[in-house]
Amino acid sequence: MMEFFTPEALSALLQVIMIDLVLAGDNAIVIGLAAAGLPKEQRSKAILVGIIAATVLRIGFALATTQLLQIVGLLLAGGVLLLWVCWKMWRELRTPHLHEDEANEALQNADLNADGTVAGGAPRKTFSQAAWQIVIADVSMSLDNVLAVAGAAHEHPEVLIFGLVLSIALMGIAASFIARLLNRHRWIAYVGLAVILYVSLEMIWRGYHEVAPYLGV
Secondary structure, three states, X not given: OHHHHOHHHHHHHXXXXXXXXXXXXXXXXXXXXXXXXXXXXXXXXXXXHHHHHHHHHHHHHHXXXXXXXXXXOXXXXXXXXXXXXXXXXXXXXXXXXXXXXXXXXXXXOOOOOOOXXXXXXXOOOOHHHHHHHHHHHHHHHHHHHHHHHHXXXXXXXXXXXXXXXXXXXXXXXXXXXXXXXXXXXXXXXXXXXXXXXXXXXXXXXXXXXXXXXXXXX
C-alpha cells in the first residue's frame, strides 16, 4: 500500500487523473453528439448504451493491454499510436466545436441555448444509427484511454487499477459535467494533451530501448 505514495507513483497518479478527465470529457461529447439527433424519449437510452459500452470496453482493453505491452515491440507501437491520438486531439482543440451545444443539451436534456428546443439543430437519425456511432467511437476512445493510462502507470499496477476505476466512474457519473468544464476552460484540455504527449514520447523512448538489442543497434 505504501508503494502508492512514493514520488514516482504519485507522479503517475496525477498523470492518470489528468488523462482520465480529458478523455472522459471527449467521450461524453461524442456520445452526446450521437444521441442529439434522436427523439427526446430515445436520448437517455442511447446515452446509457454509450456509457455501458465504454465501461465494458475499458475493462476488456485494460485486461488485454497490460498483457500485450509486455511483448517486445508493442510498447513502441503503443507509443506511436498514442502520438497519433495526440495529433487527433490537437486538431480537435484547434477546430471550433460547432455542435458542442447540441451534445451538451442531449447529455443534460436541457435547453441550454434558450432556442426553445433540446438539441434541435442536430441532424435526425435512427436509434440503431446512433447506437452504432456511439459503439464505434467508444472502441477507439476506450483504447486511447486505456493505452494512455497503462503508459502513464507503468510499473505501478495499483495506479493502473485506480485509473481504470476512475475512468469508469467519470463516464458513469460526471461525464456531462466534465464535458461542460472542458468546453468552458479549454486550457484544461491542453494540459491533458501535454500529459498524453509526454506519456507517448516516454513509451516510444522505452520501447526503442526495448527493441534496440533485437535490431543490433
